[in-house]
Structures are given as structure tokens and as C-alpha cells.
Amino acid sequence: MKCVRSPVSCYRGHRCFLQQLFAIDLNHDGKLDLLVGLNGNLGFEASGDDLIEVLGNGDGTFQTPTILLSHFGAVAVADVNNDGYPDLIQNRDPNGDFGQEGLLYQPGITVYLGSANGEFQQQPSYDLPGVTEPSFNPALVGDFNGDGIPDIAVRCWVTPPPAYLVEPRLVILQGVGDGTFIVTDHTYQLQAGSYPVVGLDFNGDGATDLVELTGLTSSFSTIPAAPAPALDIVLNSSPVLGNTGKATVALDLPATSSETVKLSASDPAIQLTASLNFSTGQQSQDFSFTLGSGFDPTHVFALYATLGTQTATTFGTKPNPNLKVGVTSQLSYPQNPQSTNVTVEPGETFEMFFGITSEGGYSGTFSSLQCSGLPAGAACSFSATSIPILPGGSGTVGVTISTSPTTPFGSQNVTVSGTDGFVTAAASFEMGIGDFSLSVNPTTIVVGPSGNFVATLSSTSTFGLNEPLSFVCNGLPTGAQCSATGLLYTSGPSTGLTFNYNQLAPKDYPFQIVGTADIVSHTVNAILQVGDFTASLDKTTATLSGGQSATFNVTLTSVNHYTSSITVLCQSPKGTVTCAVSPSPVTLNDDGTATVQLNITDTAAASGNRHAAWRSSSGGFFFACLALLCFGVVRCKARPLLTFIGITALATMISCGGSSGGGGGGPPPPQTINISVLAQAASTQSDNNNQKTIGPIVITLD
Secondary structure, rough: OEEOOOOOOOOHHOOOEEEEEEOOOOOOOOOOOOEEEEOOOOOOOOOOOOEEEOOEOOOOEEEOOOOEOOOOEEEEEEEEOOOOOEEEEEEEEEEEEOOOOOEEEEEEEEEEOOOOOOOEEEEEEEEOOOOOOOOOOOEEEEEOOOOOOOOEEEEEEEEOOOOOHHHHHEEEEOOOOOEEEEEEEEEEEEEOOOOOEOOOOOOOOOOEEEEOOOOOOOOOEOOOOOOOOOOOEEOOOOOOOEEEEEEEEEEEEOOOEEEEEEEOOOOEEEOOOEEEEEOOOEEEEEEEEOOOOOOOOOOEEEEEEEEEOOOEEEEEOOOOOOOOOOOEEEEEEOOOOOOEEEEEEOEEEEEEEEEEEEEEEOEEEEEEEEOOOOOOOOEEEEEEEEEEOOOOEEEEEEEEOOOOOOOEEEEEEEEEEEEEOOOHHHHHHHHEEEEEEEEEOOOOOEEEOOEEEEEEEEEEEEOOOOOEEEEEEEEOOOOOOEEEEEOEOOOOOEEEEEEEEOOOOOOEEEEEEEEEOOOEEEEEEEEEEOOEEEEEEEOOOOEEOOEEEEEEEEEEEEEEEEEEEEEEEOOOOOOOEEEEEEEEOOOOOOEEEEEEEHHHHHHHHOOOOOOHHHHHHHHHHHHHHHHHHHHHHHOOOOOOHHHHHHHHHHHHHOOOOOOOOOHHHOOOEEEEEEEEEEEEEOOOOOOOOEEEEEEEEEEEOO
């Protein structure tokens, strides 16, 4: 099996900090496959960092990649149960994801045992107490105690940033040989920049040693494997603030039989029990001690725990009376870093962080984490059961507070606290259970068939609820839609709600605006009132002689409460006919009618009678024919002159279309003119380009 790691582009286009590539026969068909491990976000996002399987065809080509296990993170591959099939080791508890958005999760180790059919079976996770931040790197697998069974080592920290800069630890999970492990108690403190990787047995003692790079140099160093101490002892809090303290004795491995640990102190004024009895399977016990009246508070004291030939020691002091010693605590709300006051809706869940900081070198492990003052139906949970605080350090735990749909509206002071048995760390915030109401102005949106309209959408909230609103408009007709012109919060300010529509039929369209803030929605009812008008002519034809006029009436009718100023336009294609409109424009009232008069006049009389013009043109034509007749006289020689003139004149007049009428011409043929009529409403944003074409009016000129 080969492994290559490099920061390159990840599957599905994602960028990642770490990519792992293993060449291994995953489905046991004798062909090498690829296993790609992604760990770009350490699991701090609710998706991504998938474990990708790429099955090989055996000829150097591969099948389409598929997700073997989603949201997996960094992976270690080893046969931990000695069945000949590779197993997978994950750097967290996948069932311990904490928080709605996947921002937090339970650190730990999860083993997936491989099988002959190429599938992997998830085993119970090993959660690591006190570990709040995992590593980008995968778990380390090796035989660290030299018993021939694979073990797991995890680089982690007992406190989150910034304290981890000085407190990275190596936790060992000792293998049993069947794919199960025992979490050992003793942790190994590493240097701040130490990132060891699995090595080999460099010194020949049968145990796996580690290799690490030295800082940012090209040098490296080894960390030889060594037997773990049989037990540890640690003060639960330090310095001792009163006259009573507590300490914990922990065996590196659970007792395999009944064992006795002897206790003693460096100062005879310290009163404590002489021994602790561990039963089979037991790994740790607490005990209390008292600083008697003869204790010298200016001296450092030691407590001893002895098992067989091994003795563990812890040191303690009394605090300097001139120093402030203890802890401070604080709450932070990621969605509003400037304030810890939180208002949510009934049934909503939110996340906060509870932090504890050492003062005066105080250290302790704070547990019994709880929330007090919660409203009815609300509960809280924590991402870890305890917060270890090192001298001068700090620790943080995630807090998820959930409410129920029946949680009453109101505001209450909530306190988050924890204790190490001697000091209580507590911080409070104002928790509101609020609601919001939605309104739109106007509720009846009066528009024309086409255009756009901007209404005002407003929201008011109770008990400080301030969440972004999303909304939709339900029930709008086809051809209409709504959109916001700005971002709206439950607490305001108001924003514009733009309606766009095109060629809607005149009608009232009831619809609903639904605003949603997280899990709660409210609806406001409104009406899109589409109005329009109709235009009609009382007649469409007339016959006019020169100088005559005809009157036409255009009736405008409001449909569905339509109002507007309407201009009627008419135009003749001939200059001999004019069209006068009165009144122009005209006001069309709600559900009313208006009449516009069109006066169409034949203006031929102003420039001479159309018949006279026709006769004049006919006389000219006659004289043209007479010229042709004279030309014929000149050319004629074979007949008598008068006979020729008479015959030629008659023939010429006939051929030229002459007639016996006076002046040589009759009445002109009738002409028709089409006059277009347009009714145009005043153009506004909400009633755009609304016009009606009627007619045409057909005028016959006699």
C-alpha cells in the first residue's frame, strides 16, 4: 500500500488543505484501486471532506469516482484486527456532530472494519475526554507498546486556541487485537510545532517510533517509543483556594484485577486517605484532602500515588493573597459578536460558546455544565462534558439551546455555568422568545394591464427578534411576479416589494405574501387589482363632399375601477381631410364612461371644387387631342380639307376619351380614405403603454 499527500484540487471542484491518496485493493478483486481522503475543513462544515473510492480496471484506467463515506475527513488505513483486510480509522465521532450547522463535533476515533466484500462496518467511537480540537493530520497507526497489535495515536489538544500553541498532546489507544481499543490515560506532551508521523522500529526494541520535522527547517528528529507510566495523579484544581482540595488518580489501563494504590503527602499537616482500591475494569478515582492547621502556605506541597514500584507525583500551592486567583467566564454568540442577547422563535435552536479563562495561574477541570433560567420547554446541551483549564490558559465549549413550539413569548435571563468543585464559572445572557408580524402598503395594489408597481413591505417584531426574512408571493396570475428591492429583517426597516406584470386581464387577483424567519412564517393578504378601459365608435363610415363634415363619438369605458387621463388621436393619410378631437385629453373616472367627439372635415372647398378641378383637367386633355387633330390636317393631302378635319376631329375626340358633356369632362369617381383612431392612456410606471386601436373610420369623398 502506498500513500501520497499533497495540497491539490479536490474531488467535485472543492479546494482542500489536505488530500490523501492511497493505492489499495478496496474490493479485493486483485486490482489496485484508489482511496482519496479529503480534509479541507476538519469537519467544521456540515458537508464535504468526503472519502472517495476510485475502483481500478486493472489496466491502468479507473472507473468513475464515487463517495465511499461522506463527511469523513482525514483517514488512516491499517489492518487493526489482523484479518487480512484493510480497515479505516476516522479522526472523530460521526454520530457526535454538535450544532445545527456542523460547526462543532465530538472529537474521537472511529474504526471501520473492512470485509471480504469490500464494505466497511462502522464500530463504536472512542470519544476523547478533554480533547476539543483535532488535527488536520490523520491518526497515527503503529505498534507503540511492542505487543504485536496495532495501536492508534492521536495528536490533539486539551484546550482550543490559543492555549493549544503550548499544549499539544499525543493520546494513545492501545489495540486489543480484535479491532477494539482501550483509551490509555497517560498523554504525552509535544512541542508546539510538533507534527509526528508514523515511522518504524528504529532502535530494534519491537515498538514503533515516531519521526517529526523540526519546525520549518529541513531537519527531523525521532520520538522513541517508551513504556507508559502505570498511573498518574493530578490535582483537580490548583492552587488550593480553601483548606480542602481534590485530586484524581488514574491508571494508564483499566485494572485487570483488584489493585491498591497507596497515597501520601509531603507535608504531615495534609490529611488524606491512605489508599484507593481499584476493582477490575476501574481506571480512575477521585479523593479529597485537607490542609490542616499546621500547614505552611508558603511552601509547595506534593501528593504521591504509588502502585507497586511506580510512584506518580503532583504538586500544589496555596494562592498568593495579593493576587486575583480563579477564572473568568464569558459567552459569545457567533451570529452577533457585539452582543450576547439572543431572541429566537418558539421551536428554534441556536448555538453559543461558553468560555473559561484562568486568572492568577488557576487550573481545574470544569464539569457539571448546566443552563439555569431557561423558559419553559427550552433545554441546553454541550459539545463536551467538561472544560479543562490550564494555568494561564482558557477553554471553550459549545452550547446548543433548543426551544419548543410551546415555549412562551417573553424575555428571561439565562445563566450558563460549570464548576470544578471549588470555583464556579458562570456567564449570563438575555434570552428572548419573540415573533414578528408582516404588513404591506397598499393592500390593494391598483395597476394597469402592464407595468410594475413598488409596494412597501414592513415587519415588526417582539422581544428583540431580529432575523432575516425570506418571502414568496402565492396566487399571483401568470405573467406577474414579485421581488424584493432590499433585505428585510423581522425588526425592520421596511423594504420595497416590486411587482412586475404584463398583459393581465382586468380583474381582482387575491394573493398572499408569505414571510419566513428561520422556522416561523406569517402571511399577509393583498389584492392585485388590474384595471383597464375599452374604446368604441358609434359609427365607422361617412360620405363627404367638398367642405362637408361628419361627427363621430368615441365612448371610453372604465373596467374594474380603472381611472386615467386618456388622449384620443386620429389621423388621415390625405391632406384633404382633417380630424379634430374634443375634448383632449379626457378624464376617465372609476367605473365611469367618457365621450370624445371626432369632427372629420373634407377640406376640398378651401382650394376649389373637386368637380371643377376634374373638368379643368378634362379640358386640358381635349386641347391635347385637338393638337393631334391639327397635326393630322398638315399631313393629309389625299382628301378635301373640311371632310378630313371633321372626320379626324371626331375620331380624335373618341380615341382621347372625349364626351359630349359641357367642358369636355364628367364627375370624378368616388375616393375612400381610412382614418386610424387611437386611444392612449397616460403612461405611468404601473400602467405602461396602455392603448387601444379602434376603427378605422372609412370616409368616402364624393
